Amino acid sequence: MIRLRLSIDLHYDVLQPDAAFIFNLQCAQTPCQRVVQEQLQVSQPIPLLMHTDAASQSRYLRLSAAPGVLRVGYRALLDLHHHAAAPASIEEVPVARLPPEVLTYIYPSRYCPSDQMGTLALQHFGALPRGYARVEAIQRWVQQQIRFTPNSSNATTSALDTLRSGAGVCRDFAHLMIALCRALSIPARIATGIDYGADPALGPTDFHAYVEVFLGQHWYLFDPSGTAIPMGFVRIGTGRDAADVSFATIIGNVRATVPPVLAIEALQDAAAGWVLPHHRTEALSTSAGVF
Numbered sequence: 530m531i532r533l534r535l536s537i538d539l540h541y542d543v544l545q546p547d548a549a550f551i552f553n554l555q556c557a558q559t560p561c562q563r564v565v566q567e568q569l570q571v572s573q574p575i576p577l578l579m580h581t582d583a584a585s586q587s588r589y590l591r592l593s594a595a596p597g598v599l600r601v602g603y604r605a606l607l608d609l610h611h612h613a614a615a616p617a618s619i620e621e622v623p624v625a626r627l628p629p630e631v632l633t634y635i636y637p638s639r640y641c642p643s644d645q646m647g648t649l650a651l652q653h654f655g656a657l658p659r660g661y662a663r664v665e666a667i668q669r670w671v672q673q674q675i676r677f678t679p680n681s682s683n684a685t686t687s688a689l690d691t692l693r694s695g696a697g698v699c700r701d702f703a704h705l706m707i708a709l710c711r712a713l714s715i716p717a718r719i720a721t722g723i724d725y726g727a728d729p730a731l732g733p734t735d736f737h738a739y740v741e742v743f744l745g746q747h748w749y750l751f752d753p754s755g756t757a758i759p760m761g762f763v764r765i766g767t768g769r770d771a772a773d774v775s776f777a778t779i780i781g782n783v784r785a786t787v788p789p790v791l792a793i794e795a796l797q798d799a800a801a802g803w804v805l806p807h808h809r810t811e812a813l814s815t816s817a818g819v820f
Contacts, residue, residue: 531609531760532565532803535723535793539601539777540786543594548781553721553774555588556605557764561815565606572600584630585767587774599783611760612747613811619661619745624714631743633769634716640687640704640770643711650712661812664710664742664751671706671753679732699724700738700771702753707740707770716743718767721774723793725761725806734791736776737762741816748816759813761795761806 537554556564558581571577571592578591590601624635637644653670657663678696688708691701703719710717717740724737737757741748750759766774776789795805 530802530804531611531806532606532796532798532801533609533725533761533763533793534606534796535604535763536791537601537603538790540790541594541599541601541779542784542786543596543599544782544784546596547593548779548783549593550591550599550780550783551778552590552592552601552776553587553766554601554603554776555590555765556607557586557588557767559586559764559815561610561612562764563608563610565608567603567605567607570600570602572598585773586764587766587768594783598786607763609760609763609815612814612816613809614745614747614814616661616665616810616812619749619812621659621663621715621744627716627743631716634718634743635711635714636769637708637711638769639772640700641708641711642687642689643708645689646708646712650709654709654713661744661749663713664715664744664749667706667709668740668751668753671702671709672755675702675705677702677731677754677756699754699756703738703740704770706751706753710740710742717741718748719770719774720762720764721766721776722763723765723791724757725763725793725795726758727756731756733788734793736765736789736791738771738774741767741814744812747814749812749814758806758808760809761793762815763793764815 558564580589676696681696682701688704691697691705707717722737740751752759768774797805
């Protein structure tokens with residue numbers, strides 16, 4: 530079991546009345562991810578509207594802020610339980626046998642135009658044996674083609690843009706891998722967390738985008754950017770692409786005064802069964818069936 534402690538702090542200057550915010554920064558509550566303790570702090574005395582999406586278990590906080598300083602802080606202590614399997618034993622699921630809840634993740638989406646990548650996907654991966662190893666081959670290919678380059682993309686960058694430029698950040702790696710999987714009718718989706726284990730040379734702790742691919746009966750974890758440790762991935766948002774998992778959607782005249790400040794640590798206690806996240810050769814999943 531993995532026990533993690535994390536914090537997220539956001540700071541804004543609100544420059545107009547009734548600016549609206551939708552935050553997706555709270556840890557999802559799932560059978561494989563148990564939130565032991567959490568605390569949410571908002572600096573203004575305003576109503577907070579909470580909603581949990583039934584399909585993804587993503588948790589949303591909505592509020593309208595008054596002009597002035599707005600600070601949002603989140604603290605959580607949580608446990609992760611991983612399903613582990615031998616990669617060679619994991620097969621792809623034919624579309625005819627996919628659970629209905631999974632079907633949405635084989636279609637093109639805003640940042641993952643898989644309908645435009647079929648020829649490329651078939652050329653490089655069409656002849657490979659179907660299963661976990663083929664998805665690993667897609668991940669390796671993405672890592673070989675794309676350089677991790679901070680500030681190399683923006684809010685409109687698609688998987689095709691990333692492929693053309695040869696550079697991107699974690700969400701761009703994720704979009705390209707997802708698009709290639711979907712082009713082969715392999716369900717794939719994006720998830721957001723925190724970049725546990727990332728090299729400090731890449732900058733301060735930040736939000737991280739990774740990939741889940743539906744194989745066998747589980748959503749298995751992949752980190753196409755190769756910058757973090759999948760065993761330490763916390764599930765915050767889950768969706769078709771980055772359009773579904775923004776940590777903050779802001780409507781109105783608002784200025785972010787400083788970048789988000791994030792921190793995460795793993796706790797170790799042999800008696801309690803807590804181990805530190807580490808790279809593993811097994812296929813890992815923190816999903817419960819089709820979720």
